[in-house]
Structure formats: structure tokens, C-alpha cells
Amino acid sequence: MAKLSKDEIINSLKEMTLLEINDLIKAIETEFGVSAAAPVAAAATATQAEAPTSVKISLIDAGANKVAVIKAYREATGVGLMEAKTAVEKLPAKIKDGLKPEEAEELKKKFEAVGAKVKVEAE
Numbered sequence: 868m869a870k871l872s873k874d875e876i877i878n879s880l881k882e883m884t885l886l887e888i889n890d891l892i893k894a895i896e897t898e899f900g901v902s903a904a905a906p907v908a909a910a911a912t913a914t915q916a917e918a919p920t921s922v923k924i925s926l927i928d929a930g931a932n933k934v935a936v937i938k939a940y941r942e943a944t945g946v947g948l949m950e951a952k953t954a955v956e957k958l959p960a961k962i963k964d965g966l967k968p969e970e971a972e973e974l975k976k977k978f979e980a981v982g983a984k985v986k987v988e989a990e
Contacts, residue, residue: 919989922971923964929955930982943974952987964990 869878872882880888892903929936935956941951943962954960962985964975971987 909971918970921964921990922966922968922987923990924962924966924971924974925986925988926955926960926978926983927958927986928984929958930984932982935981936960936978936983939983943977959986 868935883891886974897901926940937948937951937955940946940955940960940962941948944951944954946954961969962978966974968987975985
């Protein structure tokens with residue numbers, strides 16, 4: 868059997884339907900004992916391993932409704948009214964650190980609901 872060049876293989880693939888290409892991939896996987904999905908699974912595992920376990924959230928823009936943002940800031944941090952007002956006026960302002968990513972996302976939703984913009988960063 869004559870050896871096909873890379874260009875010849877690519878040209879023949881262009882003429883195939885997706886179903887035919889799928890069958891070809893399965894046949895190659897069976898013949899050579901490989902899986903086309905393995906690199907994707909490895910990349911997904913690497914991404915999950917690098918996910919931060921502790922994050923911080925900061926207020927970067929109070930938006931138009933500063934009163935609501937001050938209330939949200941007070942609720943999140945437990946500080947007094949004047950401290951919250953000062954923090955909201957002098958941006959960026961740290962809201963909390965040492966949070967789990969899920970907690971930070973919930974807090975982010977609360978601030979975005981009142982028109983503020985926040986930034987979540989890994990610690």
C-alpha cells in the first residue's frame with residue numbers, strides 16, 4: 868500500500884462527512900489504543916488543581932447608588948456607617964479576604980445587585 872502524504876489525508880478528510888470522520892477517529896483509537904479525549908481531560912484536571920482555595924474581594928466602583936453600596940459594605944464587613952462611607956468613597960476598598968471562592972461569588976452577586984463593581988482575586 869502506498870504511503871499517503873499529510874496533504875492527501877487532509878484533502879480526503881475535506882471530502883468526508885462528519886459521521887465518516889467520527890467513524891475514522893473511532894477506528895484510529897481502536898487500532899492504536901489511544902483516545903482523542905485524553906489531552907482534554909488532562910487539561911481540565913490541571914485547571915481544577917490550580918483553582919484558588921482562598922480569595923479576596925474588593926470594591927472597585929460604587930456605581931450610582933452609593934447608599935445601597937454603603938449598606939452592603941456594612942453588612943459584609945460589620946464596620947460602622949462612617950467607616951463604610953469612607954471606604955466606598957476611597958476606592959478600591961478591600962471588602963473581605965480569606966474567603967472560599969463560593970463565598971466570594973455570593974458576596975459579589977450582592978454588590979452587583981446594588982450596582983457596584985467588585986473584583987475577586989486569588990490570595
